[in-house]
Amino acid sequence: MGHPILLAFALAVLAWGLVVSRELRERRPDWFWYLTGYGPAALRVVLTWRKVARLNDLAVSYGSNRRALGGLAVKGTPLRLKVPRLKGVRPLPNGLAVRVRLLPGQTPVPFIEAGEAMAHAWRMFAVRVTSPRRGIVLITATAGDPLAEPALPRDGAAVPLLSAVVGALETGGAWVVDFRREPHWLVVGATRSGKSTLLARLVTQLAPQPVALVGVDCKGGMELGLFRKRLSALATFRKEAVTLFGGLVVEIQHRMQVCRAAGARSIWELPESERPVPVVVLVDEMAELYLTNGSKEDRAEAEQCSTYLLRLAQLGAALGVHLVIAGQRVGSDLGPGVTALRAQLGGRICHRVNDPGTAEMTLGDLHKDAVAVAQTIQAGEQGVAVTTADAVGWVRARSHLTTPQDAARLVGQYADRTPHLPYLTATGEEAGQ
Template sequence: MIILASTASAGTTWPSSFLVVAAVLVSGLLLAGPALRRRYPVAWWLLFGLPVACCRVIRTWRPLMAGCGLAVSRRPALTVVSGLVGKGAPPPQPLVPRFGFIRPTAGGFWLLARLLPGQVPNDFVKAAPAMAEAWGMHAVRVAPQKPGTVRITASVTDPLAYPRIPKQRGPVHLLRVAVGALETGAAWVIDLRRIPHWLIVGATRSGKSTLINALVAGLAPQPVALVGVDCKGGMELSLYEPRLSALATNREQAVRLLAALVDLTLDRMTVCRAARVRNIWGLPEQERPVPVVVIVDEIAELFLIASRNEKDEAHAAGTALIRLAQLGAALGVFLLVAGQRVGSDLGPGVTALRAQLGGRVCHRVADPGTAEMALGDLNPDALKAAQAITPEQAGTAVLASGDGWERARSHLITEADAEAIAAEYAHLTPHLPELLDAK
């Protein structure tokens, strides 16, 4: 009898002990949750935020699809009505798009959804704000994945508020620089081997110079030559002069420097042809010429004309830039062209050059024509997103290429930081005798 009593007593105390422990753990998590979220946002999201978000997606998916007009009736409307009147049966549940596994990211999640017949990706794009509200997310982006499928990406917070560059792991890839964060929370990486030429536009204090600082800071430690064209007297690019192999500070010098760069590409073309390879990357590493990254600041200064002589200089500079853009990718010459204002009123050379610059970055701009020039030919949605950037969102930009578009923000690297990095790696500056006569 005593044994039975003790066993029964233990059986009654075990559930209560478990409840007490569970209550203590839940209370501790509730109290420590805000601190954990501030100090370890990724861990907080994966442990607590993501399970809640998954439950919301599963619970709200069907009514959300119906409310956004993305559900399709299983039977024609008249058949449904006749069935209700004649038999009193409940209406059949409508068909809704199916979605796959919810895959976590550092600051959100993404999933794939299959379109129903007659639907297009733009139907889901219009429903993105409703998805964000229903799931309690900061933003939801929808993009085509493949025919019949869209990718839905949700962000729990705004990763552009405090962009972070992840720590470099493994070897540094040549001509590849992490400059900030994407809206998805991933690193914003500019890879010149993949997209060799870029157009960067932005008004004063929009973040354009900060992005150039980040690019120079990332390229300075690499075995590449940096060449500057700054027709505003070198006020911007002279900060990096210890790391520059050449710098042109007015249009006359710029014309000579760009012409020398064209000659350099033609010489490399001869070398590649003799070696029977299609680009410099096919040459043996010990024979491969150093890559050259040309940074052009304030492109309008090259094209503005006030006299006949200036017209000839502007035409020569534009022709040289277009030739570099056409030939440079295969021959190791890459262009980063920046400006506050870029428009067709600067002349046909600007439009022809724009067509050769496959990568575009548009910060806040002062006139809609510049945003149209940067993004209008690639994606109308990207153009709308760029025009929505406010003055308070300094550093935020829309980047676009043939692969699509994304919102991003560059990591803050001050002019003093960039200047110090350029001085630190000045000993890596390649000597290019081909450019000496251009000074």
């Protein structure tokens, strides 16, 4: 009598175990990785390290690679190779990290190039190699894609002024766009790659703060027009954009005078009561500002626009005027001012792009190794981007999905916090060249 019950119970436990373990494997919570994944992965790293190092030219020989054979000098690979030592395999929430002490004469470059081989050898999702200090490389391997379902930030966490939590980093942290640390940003991505979603998230995060938001959306205001209630100004075609940038340049000159008179080097050194409101200018589709139909007036307008933008980028950081410039592609063919402007935009975000040139232009001047990673972003990975990050140089990240409707509703709640900026109606002539 007791046997069938026991059998049924055992079967139920087995079925439950199978279902739960499958569910856990798919969702990969941290502790599941610690309990089941980390041990075998660490063992694989230790056991295969010598082979991986030898095959990827990470081992060195201090003996000569030439021998005399008869009357001939023969060159080859010495049999005795010294492999750099691993210094402990540390578990991470979604992977593991291992340090390697470089042998004299070695640089981190071949280790960075061997990242892909390591990922395959260790059956990991991705391997990233950095050099936190001289003589050491840090190999970080992630078991699954942490960006498949990025964790949402906890509600109620305080966000500093001019900071926005826009998504999650592949390292497990929050993706924060902080204008006080990095005053200007370039956001690039092919159509449907997630640029507007990122901008929407940025606006929802900045809307409750005492910050003026200014939109330049020369695609007829279709994207930024949704946030009109919280925007202090919105330009929907280039002529309006020129007027708006001109007004901001005049304001910057005024802020400079105020700072000079007060002996301050930035508006943040002014007393709080005298500090002007910070302005974040969002430009959706930079190409619309640069492309011309060839006519003289059109070219002059584009040049004027480019000059103003460059001025804002050069002087705005200390004076509380910040730029976020988004576009599908960026290249010097857009106009002579583009490369100069890019040099001023220290924050870079590269979503999926259609041409290698755009990835190179967005990230290549700062982080060569990030270019190839940006090019691996697939069409299905909307919202995934490679972004510059303080500590590690660059990192993969994914924005939190914010639909335009949700963003418009959230932003609408803070319409009464929209600062009135009379100077945005100033004309271009006042701003000078």
